[in-house]
Amino acid sequence: MNKGKLYCMTGIFCLILIFGGVLPSRKVRASENFNSNPTVTIPEEKSYSVTGAYTWIKYKAPGNGYITVRASSILPKNTVSYTDNTVTIQDPATGQQSTLPRVYSQGKWRLYSAKKNTALSSDDIFRTASSQSMDTTQTYGVKKNTTYYLRVSSNGNLTIKCKFTKVSENSGSQKSKAKSVKKNKTVKGIIGAGEKTADWYKIKLPKKQVLHLYFSGKTNDKIKLTFSGTYLKTAKKYIVRGNTKTQHTYTTERAQPGTYYVKVERNNSKSSGYYTLKWK
Structure with missing residues (x-):
């Protein structure tokens, strides 16, 4: 057998060992x-x-x-x-x-x-x-x-x-499909591991009022909430991190009548977890 054929057969045999799992x-x-x-x-x-x-x-x-x-x-x-x-x-x-x-x-x-x-x-x-x-x-x-x-x-x-x-969730997949959140009603949702999409909610205020927004959650990293709406020139952003057992609160005393939106999403590609949201 010539050397070329020998080298070829040896190489094929080694590949079989490696890909076949014989050589770990x-x-x-x-x-x-x-x-x-x-x-x-x-x-x-x-x-x-x-x-x-x-x-x-x-x-x-x-x-x-x-x-x-x-x-x-x-x-x-x-x-x-x-x-x-x-x-x-x-x-x-x-x-x-x-x-x-x-x-x-x-x-x-x-x-x-x-x-x-x-x-x-x-x-x-x-x-x-x-x-x-x-x-x-x-x-x-x-x-x-x-x-x-x-x-x-x-x-x-x-x-x-x-x-x-x-967790039973009822959220919108985009802003145009945001789900309404009633006053004093707690909504729950999840950000699945590896999930790129965001959850959308909307709050409708019929008149001027003090608005309290409550949020909490459990996450392996961070979950980001973005609050935007009628009178807000700049959207407000908040972070839920770790096992947040106590609720965080955002309060505004000058909420004008109109529709406000809450966008919930992962803070980075390694974030996932659970959250709650309520307003009154």
Whole structure:
């Protein structure tokens, strides 16, 4: 056999190995699934810090709404009591107890599309040692029948819980189709992960009055609200960030009769989440 044919056959054989998966280009763990198990456990021996492989957790949204994921550390087997700093375990054979330093987990998580090739959120850090929900919890807006993957890199023993909250929304897809919001009526909506469109609402004032606009939300990044209308020369812009539990208020004492618009949209390509809106 001449050298040209030998080199050709060798090259083809290497391509088959690579694309056929015989030669691994990156370590990847088998996917977990939030739909079949809303609490996923990642033991230390399977964590990214040990294996160098991400954990991919699949989720298919049953409806329009948002998911809340929460990270927490796993207590050792045979734990009888614990504090923020220590854990007491008991030997089942002897009954002897010993107190050890409590070990926490940390890492990063990021939401991806169904093909795992498009990031839908930032690569955010979680720390289970923190008492702040912003360090252990994340929120993502999701759309019905859409599949997502949460990519996790962690160290230590870890559990991640996923909770879905359904949201019924009635918004307009553009300004000309804005949906009316009645006085003292709270409307709810979501900005789905990877969604580029905005939600539109309108407020009709029959007479001059003091106008209070209330808004709140939960988001993995930021949601932007733009308020415009009859007397406003410049539109007013507001940001909902993080897990905003308390309502923010915009008040104007010189709202003239007419129609006002509220546009709700993602602040950037990695933003998604849930929001509420009300006026009186």
